Every structure is written in structure tokens, then in C-alpha cells.
Amino acid sequence: xxxxxxxxxxxxxxxxxxxxxxxxxxxxxxxxxxxxxxxxxxxxxxxxxxxxxxxxxxxxxxxxxxxxxxxxxxxxxxxxxxxxxxxxxxxxxxxxxxxxxxxxxxxxxxxxxxxxxxxxxxxxxxxxxxxxxxxxxxxxxxxxxxxxxxxxxxxxxxxxxxxxxxxxxxxxxxxxxxxxxxxxxxxxxxxxxxxxxxxxxxxxxxxxxxx
Numbered sequence: 001x002x003x004x005x006x007x008x009x010x011x012x013x014x015x016x017x018x019x020x021x022x023x024x025x026x027x028x029x030x031x032x033x034x035x036x037x038x039x040x041x042x043x044x045x046x047x048x049x050x051x052x053x054x055x056x057x058x059x060x061x062x063x064x065x066x067x068x069x070x071x072x073x074x075x076x077x078x079x080x081x082x083x084x085x086x087x088x089x090x091x092x093x094x095x096x097x098x099x100x101x102x103x104x105x106x107x108x109x110x111x112x113x114x115x116x117x118x119x120x121x122x123x124x125x126x127x128x129x130x131x132x133x134x135x136x137x138x139x140x141x142x143x144x145x146x147x148x149x150x151x152x153x154x155x156x157x158x159x160x161x162x163x164x165x166x167x168x169x170x171x172x173x174x175x176x177x178x179x180x181x182x183x184x185x186x187x188x189x190x191x192x193x194x195x196x197x198x199x200x201x202x203x204x205x206x207x208x209x210x211x
Contacts (some may be wrong), residue, residue, distance in 0.1 A: 001139040004112045007122050011143055013071045019090060020064060021053035021206050022173045024146060028200040029187050030156045030165075038155070039140075043205040054137060061108050062137045065099045070117035072096040073188040076109040077133040080183070089111045090125040145170035162188065 002009060011019055024041035031037045038054055045051035045065075054062040059078035064071055070093065076082075091098055092115055099105060100113065112134040114124050140147060147182045149167040157164055169186040177183065179201060184191055191197060194210060 001135045002142055003134055003135040004124050004127055004138075005134075007114055007124070007138070010114075010116075010122050010138070012121070012140060013066065013116050013118070015143070016064070016071060016141065017050065017052075017066050018176055019141060019174065021204055022176065023148065024052070024141065024177065024204050025173055025201065025206045026152065026170060026187070028197060028204065029184055029191070030152055031090065032191075032193050032196050032200075041204050053142070060137065063099075063105065063108070065096065067095060069093065069095045070115060072099055073113065073138075074100060074105045074108070074110055075112040075132075075134055075137050077111050077136060080111045080133045081128075081130070082109055082111055082134070083128045085110055085113075087126040087128075088124075091123060092125065093117060101147040110182060143174065145174050176207065179206065181210055184210075 010016065020039075021041050021043075023039040024037075027039045034040070034056075038053070038056060040055075041050070041052045043050040048067060050066040051062040052066070054060075060076065062073065062075045064073050072092070075172040085100070088110060092100060092113070096115055100110070112124075112132045114122060116122050140151065146167040149165045149170050153164045156162070165187055169183060172183060173179070181194075185196070198208065198210055
């Protein structure tokens, strides 16, 4: 299970960015109402920066910042102590200081932090040795389509008459296959608002051929 104690299986920066875009696309298909989405991706969050966000609406949040120099993950889980942030970020490249010590991270809080640079791969600061709950948020980044399908079937499909989400359809989006109407229908049929989906895909920066 991915965690701050076991992060070697996390994708590199390019792979993680593609995965984050895919998760945002899948949520845009499964919930056309932004309020109920867990995963969003903004490729133009700030100049030279993209941002992936996980937000369960109940306090747990994960932000992943992407820059040319690398990427940085901030996680916050309700019910877990917030360790000394200076220790959690010991060794953090200066380029991520504004993200980790500015807004919105400061208001959200930090229970774990990881970062990636091409020169050194994934790293973390000093850990307290106590369970930080990071596995509860990082697990979705394992790159396994079945992981998303299982989660989405419980969150979006349970107690509805929708067909379960097929992991094979998820895999095609993980592979960044251009989104077509046929592929969308493998995930949800009917989709209520095609223009809204096209707007979302443009905002996420994911390839599509919906005509």
C-alpha cells in the first residue's frame, strides 16, 4: 500500500501528472456536478504550475503541485495529528516553499508531505514514526485501473441502478486514449450534458474526439 513509509511505487512526475488528469476526467464523467467530484485537475493553476486536488468534502484533502522542477504532494486527514511542518519538509526544494507554507495549504493543514525531483526521485522529510494515514489518500495513485473502479463503484454507483464501472474502460483513460462518445458510454450511459463534459475536458487538458 502506498504511504510515506512505502512510496517507491509512485509514478514519476510525468506519469503522475497523466494519472491525475485521468482521475479528473473519470470524475468529470461520473459526476457532472463539480460539487460532488473527488478529483480535479487544473493545468493552469498558476504561471508554470498545474494542480491536482482530492477533496472528500468532509475535511480530507490532497493537493499535488506540478512545476518544471518537479512535483510536491500535501496531504491532510481529519483525526490525525499535524506533525512539526519544518520536520515534515526537511530537505524540501526551495521551489516548493511557497506552495507548502502559503495558501491554500496553510489553511488546509498538513499531515504528510512528499516531493519528486528528476535528480532524486521521491523523497519525504523526517517522519514521526506514527501512522499518518497517508495510505488512505495515496492509494488511488497506484496506477491500477481496478483501484479507481472499485472506489467509484462504491461512491458513485452504490444504491443506484447504474451498471458498475468497468476497469477496462478506466484503463483506456489511464492510457490517455482520446475520449470518444463510445468510451464515455462504457462508463455511463446516458450522459446528461455533453457540452459540459467537453468544457471539462478542455479545462483538464485531456484529448477528446466527441464529434
